[in-house]
Amino acid sequence: MKVKDNSFSLDSTDIKILEILQEDARQTYTTIGKRLGIAHSTVYDRIKRMEKYGVIKKYTTLIDAEKAGAKTITAIMTIITDPKESEHVAEKLCKIPQITEVYTSLSEELQIIAKVTAENQETLHEFIATSVAPLPGVLRIRTSIVTKKFKETQPLIVNDPKKLTPTKNKNKRGEGENKSEK
Template sequence: MVDNINNGILRCLQENARQSNTAIGKIVGISSPAVAERIRKMEDVGIIKSYRAVIAPELIGYQLKAIITIRAFMGKLKPFLENVKKWNEVVNCYRITGNENIVMEVVLRDQKHLEEFIDVIITYGESKTQIVLSQVVAHQPTVKSINYIK
């Protein structure tokens, strides 16, 4: 399903999902209708999951970013996993191996908001919070980098 042309289309979409099928077609060497058909097929099988706007949280009032790990209390992991999807502060949440069960990336308005958020999550387990000072790398894995993962 993912040949060199589809890889090229995926790279184009990752760089700018708003570019036209004509522009993508010029890059990968096929017609605009052929690009549209390939994109539709990749959407249908789930290779392309969604299109979205990536926003700058700090410009809409979320000045604080934190990484929070949780070591869930006995019987609290499943309720946590059900509720975490409802919390707007959570940008990413992963279930992980090791001493902690969960790692989350959260955005918050300020320290008071962080304190209120921690008050909610500590009912599920022991938490550790690290405040993010700056972002060093910010990108999704690209098709090119995925090809190197064995």
Template sequence: MDDTDLKILSHLQENARLSMVEIGKLVGLSSPSVTERVRRLEEQGVIISYRTIVNPKGLKKHITAFVLMEPRDCNKYKKFAMEHSDVVECHRIAGMYSYLTKVVTESVHTLEDYINLCLEYGKPTTLIVLSSPVEHKSFFTESEKL
């Protein structure tokens, strides 16, 4: 992977809707060259997918929380987290807790419902998000895009 690949990735991470022509203009390559590089990055697993970031408030989900779990059975909790509609991320972690789960839900009442369900699997510790000054941050600095 060279500097041009990194610039292409930087622009795609910022705006995945850019056309190959637009990216080519930004990095100084032809559209076919950009297309080939992007295809190669996809094949190498560097680019996994293209997604839309949805504002949870637009879905009437106003509460975000992180739940640290000490489950009695990790596999049962993992299955529960994978199937619950309010869980948007679940990470196996090292340390005092086994899982860090990000929950996005409608209200503190629905968060409480989720926590009550968690009690069946172990001991949850809940951290409610007040604000998120850094979200979806690019892996690249502004100077790396040039």
């Protein structure tokens, strides 16, 4: 990882570390180091730097809701909005717990794509009618219910290193700090 002028780019080692973490984020620094032929301290330093710069946002668990006993349905909503309100609508949707993903897309018109989970079709209908349709700027909603899931993963890193800008971290006093590293 190269840091210069308050930005940095990922090198091939960083990308390999990220790919290994995406397979299983519980792996130890030593295990990752052995797989890559580098010291565990190097793995630790690189991971901490990627956390600091916001490349690694968080560590989480991908749960199979059906196997966990949850009887839910998943739907994809395509929401057509007034162009002036689309950002505001997307931000509102992000705050709703039943909505797990939100994207904007531009085809013939600006639209928001949102993934939602519900207990059944009735609760899905009620949720859309009471929580999504009334939002200011929503013009139309098309809903597709997922009937079979073939794959659900996080995307892998593109093997093309990118320039990244660090995120501001808060120190103990709540003041932002943004240091360049060498």
